[in-house]
Amino acid sequence: MSIQDDLQATVGALVQKGKGILAADESQPTIAKRFKAIGVESSDENRRAYRTLLLTTPGVGEFLSGVILFEETLLQKADEGTLLPVVAQRQGIVPGVKVDKGTVPLSGAPGDLVTQGLDGLSERLKIYKSQGARFAKWREVYPITDRNPTALGIEVNAETLARYAAVCQEQGIVPIVEPEVLLDGDHSLQRCAEATESVLHAVFHALHRHRVMLEYMLLKPSMVLPGKEHARKAAPEEVARETVKVLRRTVPAAVPSINFLSGGQTAEQATANLNAMNALFPQPPWELSFSYARALQQPVLDVWRGRPENVAAAQRVFHFRAALTGAARRGQYRPEMERTA
Helix, strand or coil, X not given: CCHHHHHXXXXXHHCCCCCEEEEECCCHHHHHHHXXXXXXXXXXXXXXXXXXXXXXXXXXXXXXXXXXXXHHHHHCECCCCCEHHHHHHHCCCEEEEECCCCEEECCCCCCCEEECCCCCHHHHHHHHHHCCCCEEEEEEEECCCCCCCCHHHHHHHHHHHHHHHHHHHHCCCEEEEEEEECCCCXXXXXXXXXXXXXXXXXXXXXXXXXXXXXXXXXXXXXXXXXXCCCCCCCCHHHHHHHHHHHHHHHXXXXXXXXXXXXXXXXXXXXXXXXXXXXXXXXXXXXXXXXXXXXXXXXXXXXXXXXCHHHHHHHHHHHHHHHHHHHHHHCCCCCHHHHHHC
């Protein structure tokens, strides 16, 4: 099988109607923060147990086509000794891996950040692929302030994303390209739309320069939302219209799927906003799907709390949340469904 055939097979497995991607790729500091909030120590065993809980949830493969893992999870095993990537595959869930190394301040652009991890990426990808990963994810973040993101910040981050994506495809790994315009701040919906449009224009210009094959990548953007501190909240229909307007202006139809991040939204908000997009725009040029972390996991963590006796209940919550998000993927979610829990 050629590299192109390999990429096509992975994209076909990831882009399925009614399904999306679970982001379970929290770095050590991030998962420690999530665990601390529920009174659980971030030990190797607790992280293994929690990620085993997610991937062994009965029937969750009906709603998930892929899972993004942190690199340590590629080598962790379920209770009976099966490697967790194999556990995912048995559910029909394609394993992938986060490959970036986190953000640092961008010199010359105060307030902007850039992500590290390009050095040695090609060799790391070869190792991850041998461990079962078929796709990868790289995140760049864009704060919104009166002066951010700057033109330099937008350009450098786009170039970094494109370099990452090109290296992935060279190794037969499907890249998920994640430009996240942050929800933090008091900016308006329109300000977010302007920033997101500028970011995505730059990203796709860079992808073109680096000869990235758009048919063999996925885009993981943030939705167009007002800042968390903004006085006026936006209804799901408004979020859907503004988000799709920006996407139509910037994302070529060759991209097979747009898998939104939840980015600080509650589970209910992220589900309702995704649903509105699919309900209002039933035939977009690309699939409108999800790649949620907190919106799928926070309800699970709240029930689990590190206790073995809570695993079954936590798995029921996870299955329920995945089912609702899968319904939103088809434009069939209704808020009253939340009460059936």
